Amino acid sequence: MDLHGGNIYRLKREGKEDILDYSSNINPLGIPESFKEAVMENFSNVEKYPDPEYVALRTAIGEYNEIPMENVIVGNGATEILFLYMKSLNIKKAMIVAPTFAEYERALKVAGKEVEFFQLREEENFTLNIERLLNEIKDCDLVVLCNPNNPTGQFISLEKIDELSKELEKLDKKLFIDEAFIEFIKNWENKTAKLLKRKNIFILRALTKFFAMPGIRLGYGLTYDKNILETMKRKREPWSVNTFAELAGIIMLNDNEYILKTEAWINEEKEWFFQELNKIENIKVFKSESNFILVKLLNEKANIFRKKMIEENILVRDCSNFVFLNDSFIRLAIKDREKNKRVIEKIEKVVR
Amino acid sequence: MDLHGGNIYRLKREGKEDILDYSSNINPLGIPESFKEAVMENFSNVEKYPDPEYVALRTAIGEYNEIPMENVIVGNGATEILFLYMKSLNIKKAMIVAPTFAEYERALKVAGKEVEFFQLREEENFTLNIERLLNEIKDCDLVVLCNPNNPTGQFISLEKIDELSKELEKLDKKLFIDEAFIEFIKNWENKTAKLLKRKNIFILRALTKFFAMPGIRLGYGLTYDKNILETMKRKREPWSVNTFAELAGIIMLNDNEYILKTEAWINEEKEWFFQELNKIENIKVFKSESNFILVKLLNEKANIFRKKMIEENILVRDCSNFVFLNDSFIRLAIKDREKNKRVIEKIEKVVR
Structure with a gap:
């Protein structure tokens, strides 16, 4: 298992203290001040068990997404919801x-399911060809995709998701969509x-990326499939969402100032950094x-490039272990202008 | 599923704001100040993923228990370790x-295992009769017990655990011991x-009860069984322990002042409250x-007694849904002298 986040700890144990982590995709604005204040004010909440039904949290998530709280399930990070x-x-x-986040495969295999991969092609810029997918699907009962996709950054339009999920519905198949990064898309709402409200769709979300707090562990699922929600509730472990994560969801989804600031940053920076x-x-x-x-x-192998960049105090993600990617691919986070400039300089130096 | 902690939220939603919760067994001294300070000082840690190997945390737990960190596995509350x-x-x-905590059965059933119960008898004061257990064990490959046991409060001596685990070892069977409450036992170390270092033993621990923070979600397992640790690591979800729980373990297991204060309180209060x-x-x-x-x-049914006590603003645990207990049993937490006095008064009033 190659976990992002793991490398940085290993590097620090090896003495690389001040490395700039471009391997993990976290909002550089940092945690909202509103959350820190809420933790201070409600610190003694940790002396109680969390509400096992998480009513207040699911209500906040429901309001943020304009969906009834009955259709919301919360978990200890997106990973708990994925595995469950x-x-x-x-x-x-x-x-x-694929290529995509490796944990889908692991979650399926831990659950004892067989896995096939549908290849997004580099020559198609890793866009999804629905017709080809439907031709290859055969005895697979579920399609798993990440939208926008990690690590390609490609986003599939709602029209295409509508078409795909409708076709899958006819075939009595399901669609699992990881929308962990969707809030970085302009007008994602x-x-x-x-919005499709289709019963065969399950949507995974995380507060990790957009709200800059992978350490807090809060993810959730949205679905109109009552049956799967029932089964998930029956199989889940109690109190899996800790008190601070519960608080984070309630506070931060309402922090409009932070949300607007983040949107302004990403819309500008993603264009500039790409150019x-x-x-x-x-x-x-x-x-x-x-x-x-x-x-x-x-003109360089990813592992060599990664090592050279570590010497420049920057950690990038070597993507060679993604299914269908080879040792030519790396992934960069987008951070603030100053850091992005530094990364540009160092890459220019290293690939020259 | 009947979860303690759940009732209190339901009662609060129904308007019972100030109820004294004697249904959940949490150290009344509250969270250590040392932890609150550590959270403030390290707040920005949540902007990073936790160390997926949890080296610092496992080291702290290892030192606290005088066991190598290789023999420690950490989880999102004791429940994650139990289910895993x-x-x-x-x-x-x-x-x-049994009677015991209901989640063992649920964890086994979710994992697809069959379950049998060994009955602790009221006429034996719910003590464990090892000879009778070994006679009844037959094709069971694992014995699950809680020590000290919830809800009976009985503790099995190390000598008896030694004897039981040795006999089970001969039969190539395993022993799972939930020691979530062991720190409330005098000289528990x-x-x-x-201390037995036997490979067929797995020990479950939690920081929930002794350190008064069920909301923080930190549990761990101790074992000399390398094979089970390997399998557990392969099946686990990544980053399941959040940043604050990681911090809690590192800080609180070293807070000797808090530990001594708690020991002084429980040793005095458990005797007094019982008398x-x-x-x-x-x-x-x-x-x-x-x-x-x-x-x-x-002279009263547990559910009626519970209702009458709620009217007196005290919530007790109705134990009628524990396997082998009937509707005559309730469980009381032990809290500080003032609150314990109030509970004594109200019980006297209600059972008169």
């Missing part, structure tokens, strides 16, 4: 749209698959709609 | 020593099953070695 969903499915085989990277020779940059960018190295 | 252990076992059937309860007519009180007391009502 896969465990709760009564299917034999799933198809993962009008583009989320939740600047695109000027560098010997690399190919893939246009991203999320807060990270996939880069193909044209 | 049961999922990782390659067995068909387990025997649960000399009485924990960890006072014992003076009340129409109830039978079971001597407890933990921070809660099992009570048998001699």
Whole structure:
């Protein structure tokens, strides 16, 4: 298992204290002040068990997403919801749209399901070809995709998701969509698959990326599929969401100032960083709609490039272990202008 | 599923704001100040993913328990470790020593294992009869017990655990011991099953009870069984312990002042509360070695008694849904002198 976040701790244990972590895709604005204040004010809450039904938290998530709280399930990070969903499915085989986040495969395998991969092609800029997918799906009962996709940054439009989920519905198949990064998409509220209200869709979300707090562990699922929610509730472990994560959801989803500031940053920076990277020779940059960018190295291996960048005090994600990517690919987070400039400089130096 | 902690939220939603919760067994001293300070100082840690290997945390737990950190596995509350252990076992059937905490059965069933119960008898004061257990064990490959046991408060001596685990080892069977409450036992360091270093033993611990923070979600397992640890690591979800829980473990296990204060409180209060309860007519009180007391009502049903106590603004645990207990049993937490006095008064009033 190659976990992002793991490398940075290993590097620190090896003495690399001040490394700039471009391997993990976290909002550089940092945790909202509103959350810190809420923790201070409500600190003694940890002396009680969390509400096992998480009514206040699910209500806040429901309001944020304009969906009844009955359709919301919360978990200890998106990973708990992912593993629980896969465990709760009564299917034999799933198809993962790849290259993508490796945990889908692991969650399916831990749950005893078979896995096939559907290949997004580099020559199609890693866009999803629905017709080809439907041709290849055969005995797979579930399609798993990440939207926008990690690590390609590609976003599938609501129209295409509508078409795909409708076709899957006819075939009595399900669609699992990881929308962990969707809030980095402009006007995402009008583009989320939740709007389709289709029963065969399950949506995974996280507070990790957008609200800059991977340490707090809060994820949730949205679905109109009552049956799967029932099964998931029956199989889940009690009190899996800790008190601070509960508080984070209630407070931060209402912090409009932070949300607006983040949107202003990402809309500007994703364009600027792409344009600047695109000027560098010997690399190919893939246009991203999320807060990270996939880069193909044209004259260097990813592991060598990563090592050279560590010497420059920058950690990038070597993507060679993603299914269907080879040792030419790396992924960069998008951070603030000053840091992005530093990364551009160092990449220019290293790939020259 | 009947979860303690759940009732209190339901009662609050129904308008019972100031109810005294004697249904959940949490250290009344509250969270240590040292932890609150550590959270403030390290707040920005939540902007990073936790260390997926949790080296610092496992080291702290190892030092606290005088066991190498390689023998420590950490989880999102004791529940994650419990469910993960049961999922990782390659067995068909387990025997649960009961009455006891209901989640063992649920964890085993979610993992697809069969369950049998071994009955602790009221006429034996719910003590464990090892000879009878070994006679009944037959095709069960695992014995599950809680020590000290919830809700009976009975503690099994290290000598008896040694004898039991040795016999089970001969039969190639395992022993799972939940020691969530062991720190409330006087000189527990000399009485924990960890001292036996036997490979067929797995010990579950929690920071919930002793350190008064069920909201923080931190549990751990101790074992010399390398194989089960390997399987558990392979099946676990990444980053399941959040940043604050990680911090709590590192800080609080070293807070000797808090530990000593808690020991002084529980040693005095468990004796006093038992003596006072014992003076009340129409109830039978079971001597407890933990921070809660099992009570048998001699002229009242548990659900009626519970309702009457809620009217007196005290919530007790109705134990009628514990396997092998009937509707005569309730459980009381032990809190500070002032509150314990109030509870004594109200019980006297209600059972008169």
